[in-house]
Amino acid sequence: MGTIADVLTEAGHNTVLMPVLDPDLDRHTGLRLTTNVIKVASDSRTAAMFAQKEKFTTRLWSLNPSAYGMIKVALHTAQSFTYQCEKVLNEEAAISTLKAWHFDVGIAEAFDICGFGEYCRRLFEIFNVSSTIAVTSQVQADHVSKAIGVPGAPSYVPGSISTKGDTMGIMDRLRNLVETHLGNKFHETLYNMEIALFREKFGAKFKGHGEILSQISYFFTNSNPYLDYPHPTIHKVIDIGGIAVSLDAERNKLPQNLDEILKLRETNVVISFGTVVKARYMPENYR
Secondary structure, three states: OHHHHHHHHHOOOOOEEOOOOOHHHOOOOOOOOOOEEOOOOOOHHHHHHHOOHHHHHHHHOOOOOOHHHHHHHHHHHHHHHHHHHHHHHOOHHHHHHHHHOOOOEEEEEOOOOOOOOOOOOOHHHHOOOOEEEEEOOOOOOHHHHHHHOOOOOOOOOOOOOOOOOOOOOHHHHHHHHHHHHHHHHHHHHHHHHHHHHHHHHHOOOOOOHHHHHHOOOEEEEOOOOOOOOOOOOOOOEEEOOOOOOOOOOOOOOOOHHHHHHHOOOOOOOOOOOOOOOOHHHOOHHHO
16 A cells, blocks of 8 residues: 555655554555655554464464464454454544545555555545545455456356465365355455444445445456466456565665675575564474
């Protein structure tokens, strides 16, 4: 999201970013150009859950690689998102500031309805934003694809949380179908947890998540069509995988200590597990 904000700022747009809820990342937005940043402090319940992050994240390394195992973890995480969503909705100062901007376009990550601590997805309705764009940091998001009308093809396209690749036998295809369905059910559960907050605050007629997602103008994915599995798509889906990769040699210079380590060998392989499963929590026997 920070990269997208900077791209828009560089193009001359007035851009506002509401960044992540993780307290550890409070000073690490990754922004280079965007200066309009609105932060909402972590809800006390969310902060308490993040206090246990090391224990929780360490468990991720030893989880059984299954849809059930991932959903069990994700539901725990979903509760923290819901708490933070409630916090944002009740943060009157932030709401007033956002309303004053009179946005033309709203962009939100669609893992959950409140945008995974970025923008509150439902707030776009409150601010009367006419055009909305959904974003996922994954290569695909089955629940969003389903809502906007992308044809599903679990017989040969692995789901977002599938344990199978694109070469599947009959039983593998059945398992992929079940895992894709379970992934969609998880997001529907999370969405419903948050939509209940909006309907409590703004009335029972507040739009459902399916209706709002179906009305997005575009869906940006972190996919590279040359590397991803072949899959059905529609014109709303825009693949922007690699947008965060910098080609600036000056910016890509390593700190001296890391540069010296990498120069010890002719070739090196660097592995990153992203910002969720941090390598520093990896068990020693995995290293």
